[in-house]
Amino acid sequence: MRPSVSFYLTFVLCLCLGLLCLLFVGCWSSHWRGGFSWDGSALQFNWHPVLMVSGLLVLYGNAAVVYRVPFTWEQRKHVWKLVHAGLMLLALLLSVLGLCAVFDFHRGLNIPHLYSLHSWVGICTVVLFTVQWVLGLAGLLLPCSPPWFRRSLKPLHVWIGKAVLILSVTSCISGINEKLLLSLNGSGNGSEPYSSLPVEAKFANFLGILIVAxxxxxxxILSKSEWQRPQTDERVHILLNENNT
Incomplete structure (x- = not known):
């Protein structure tokens, strides 16, 4: 079973869009928002969009499609399960660090936590992501999990994975919009209001389009069944486990 040229083109597009998302969010935070620090100031907040886009979106998305890369099909699936789990863990750690950045920033300026819809969706996304990773570790990676549990968990694992991706995109674009509304309000800071669509607003809006794309x-990639990894090796492994129990 050989993947079509359309897969390779789509996968390259995925990589390019991910790199553009990282480039744009880094440029936005460094050029227009003043750079980075970890001192409770607004510069610490700038880590939040960078870490969330990097971990919760780009790294998560690439980790989700790692099984679809054709050269992995001829190798043991367990090895790529470890790669998948490791990339997902790194994405989760970056996301948690991004939350730490914004919560610490809020504490430093006595700003209430979790007051916006963006923050609610973001917290739900990270919590669901954590549940997804723990379930995947317990049910699909550890060899002690029973075969019936693996079979039952796999559809749920796939569904939650897609749900986290959708919520990640929603969290990122709502966060961009919220930050622009709070920052570009024309209240004596020398910047034009968001409604006049200054250059920063255009740049950040385009970042949002890249994130959606x-x-x-x-x-x-995840929805196209023709691009799924052949499951023969996993079925043999399950049958062998069932015969040994």
Missing amino acids: FGLVVFG
Whole structure:
């Protein structure tokens, strides 16, 4: 079973869009928002969009499609399960660090926590991501999990994975919009209001479009059954386990 040229083109597009998302969010935070620090100031907040886009979106999306890369099909699936789990863990750690950055920033300026819809969706996304990773570790990676549990968990694992991707895109674009509304308000800070669409607003809006495009491409790769890894090795492993029990 050989993947079509369309897969390679889509996968390259996925990688390019992911890199553009990282480049744009880094440029936005460094050029227009003043750079980075970890001192409770607004510069610490700038780590939040960078870490969330990097971990919760780009790294998560690429980790989700790692099984679809054709050169992995001829190798043991367990090895790529470890790669998948490791990339997902790194994405989760970056996301948690991004939350730490914004919560610490809020504490430093006495700003209430979790007051916006963006923050609610973001917290739900990270919590669901954590549940997804723990379930995947317990049910699909550890060899002690029973075969019936693996079979029952796999559809749920796939569904939650797609749900986290959708929520990640929603969290990122709502966060961009919220930050622009709070920052570009024309209240004596020398910047034009958001409604006049200054250069920063155009740049950040385009970042949002890139994020949506990346999410759609990853979702398309995950949804195309012809691009799934052949399951013969996993079925043999399950049958052998069932025969030994």
